[in-house]
């Protein structure tokens with residue numbers, strides 16, 4: 001039996017990276033009635049079918065227990081997420097960034113923020129890197145086309161499986177390409193809109209030197225249903241800079257909106273909490289409330 005990692009899944013065929021080589025495999029029928037479908041990111045054990053004419057096809061015999069499992073995109077065993085936020089072309093959207101940060105806080109995944117295309121907008125790069133570092137996220141501004149970028153990020157990637165997230169044209173495939181031998185397709189915003197689609201169209205895990213990177217298609221819509229929160233009152237916990245103030249407001253059930261004696265609003269007044277982060281908290285809170293109301297109406 002050989003152990004490897006599924007890096008691609010297409011029409012019932014799995015591509016497995018093992019011992020520096022790629023193998024194509026099918027899953028044994030017995031998985032289906034166990035309700036278990038192998039997925040990208042799974043560590044699996046497989047063997048070759050030695051029947052006549054089957055020499056090159058492998059069979060997955062077992063799937064190892066998953067450390068975690070994401071739904072969108074469907075992938076297992078992610079160690080960390082890099083959120084790529086373009087500083088220009090297209091211009092950034094901090095609401096979307098804060099939404100993603102809540103999403104990954106719920107998933108309990110470590111996040112690093114890369115403000116890309118810093119060469120096109122260095123002033124905003126400085127401001128946003130400082131803002132999100134103060135919130136508590138490791139943040140960088142980077143020109144992905146600059147020599148040195150590869151070596152700079154390598155220590156953060158080594159030994160890990162890293163998922164990339166971000167809108168179309170954020171630079172996810174450009175970043176992935178730094179660590180691969182083969183070259184992935186990349187494209188400018190205008191090329192993308194002309195063709196009306198994203199350059200990357202499927203989810204694939206790429207093996208590099210002691211690392212895996214998940215390149216994903218960018219999303220262009222802000223999807224509130226991405227948030228797996230039922231009760232808007234749980235939202236504050238996922239704004240990580242609010243956590244030290246948890247339980248310190250005058251009212252125990254303070255939602256930090258209009259209540260007196262609110263420590264979050266106090267922090268805002270003192271400049272400890274950023275205005276855009278607070279505004280996005282309120283906007284998310286209201287959208288969650290709206291979602292809840294709709295649920296009761298239907």
Ligand SMILES: Nc1nc2c(ncn2[C@@H]2O[C@H](COP(=O)(O)OP(=O)(O)OP(=O)(O)O)[C@@H](O)[C@H]2O)c(=O)[nH]1
Pocket residue numbers: 116117118119120142143144145166167168169170171172173174175185186187188189192197198199200201216217218219
């Ligand atoms: N000037 C500049 N251009 C960059 C930088 N990073 C990426 N680009 C360019 O931005 C364009 C989009 O990059 P991609 O890597 O295709 O973006 P993507 O996130 O993979 O996009 P999708 O596959 O559509 O989700 C390409 O033309 C890149 O060459 C950067 O730091 N500076």
Ligand SMILES: [Mg+2]
Pocket residue numbers: 172173174185186199200215216217218
């Ligand atoms: Mg891409």
Ligand SMILES: [Zn+2]
Pocket residue numbers: 249254255256257259261262263264265
């Ligand atoms: Zn409060």
